[in-house]
Amino acid sequence: MGVSFETLNNTLIIKLNGELDHHSSTYIRDSIDEAILKKNPRNIIFDMSGLNFMDSSGIGVIIGRYKQITSNGGKVGIVSMKPQIKRIYEICGLKRIIPNYDSIKTAIEKL
Amino acid sequence: MRVDNEMKLEFLSKSQNESFARSVVAAFAAQLDPTIEEITEIKTAVSEAVTNAIIHGYEYQEGYVTIICRIIENTVEIEVIDKGKGIEDIEKARQPLYTSKPELERSGMGFTVMEAFMDQVDVISELGKGTTVIMKKTFKKEL
Numbered sequence A: 001m002g003v004s005f006e007t008l009n010n011t012l013i014i015k016l017n018g019e020l021d022h023h024s025s026t027y028i029r030d031s032i033d034e035a036i037l038k039k040n041p042r043n044i045i046f047d048m049s050g051l052n053f054m055d056s057s058g059i060g061v062i063i064g065r066y067k068q069i070t071s072n073g074g075k076v077g078i079v080s081m082k083p084q085i086k087r088i089y090e091i092c093g094l095k096r097i098i099p100n101y102d103s104i105k106t107a108i109e110k111l
Numbered sequence B: 001m002r003v004d005n006e007m008k009l010e011f012l013s014k015s016q017n018e019s020f021a022r023s024v025v026a027a028f029a030a031q032l033d034p035t036i037e038e039i040t041e042i043k044t045a046v047s048e049a050v051t052n053a054i055i056h057g058y059e060y061q062e063g064y065v066t067i068i069c070r071i072i073e074n075t076v077e078i079e080v081i082d083k084g085k086g087i088e089d090i091e092k093a094r095q096p097l098y099t100s101k102p103e104l105e106r107s108g109m110g111f112t113v114m115e116a117f118m119d120q121v122d123v124i125s126e127l128g129k130g131t132t133v134i135m136k137k138t139f140k141k142e143l
Helices: A022-039 A056-070 A083-091 A104-110 B017-032 B036-057 B090-094 B110-117
Strands: A002-008 A011-020 A043-054 A076-079 B005-012 B064-072 B075-082 B120-126 B130-138
Touching (some): A011 A056, A022 A056, A022 B036, A043 A083, A056 A076, A056 B036, A076 A104, B017 B075, B036 B075, B090 B110, B110 B120
Parallel strands (some): A043 A076
Antiparallel strands (some): B120 B130
């Protein structure tokens, strides 16, 4: 499991790779929080193109960051979810609060 | 009913075993020729049940998680067993968004995901004795 970061304008792009479960969620959560603290972005985008597996632990990580960013007036988007991850996103009701885009470019324009 | 095949897996309640457990169950279920989508559903449901056993059953203390898988015709039956603290109110625990550990940033969607991905999910639990989650999924036979 890995995570890498890129900043575009005032948006932090969080690229998730591999499998996001309870085991990897601690490391991923800590890495994201460190990047948010360091770069202080207004908005964040989760790039899921490299993510092959996610369970509800991943949903917990996303919701936690969503609360953090929106409490400062920022917005959150998700891009490039594989079908199985999109199903978890829909079942868990994330669809209602975090929009899904097909590319980083669109997400930055729409956020 | 006649059991066509069965396996039993036992491992320590360590989070690094979550990936191992779901991969083993998926490999065992593969003999029923499921689609990639069905395999992912099984992996996700097993991941949720094993995570619950580690976080809630054993509360990060050491214990053994046991998985028994049975194949009965074109149905896979998966039992995830812990000998941990047990669930006080099963109905409440199964409710979407309910978590007994909000400080851990849990989504409270574990049982909801299991129910969405499997055909049947039963929970047997006794305080101080442990919890068994029994999940069943039937694969459509190719026409």
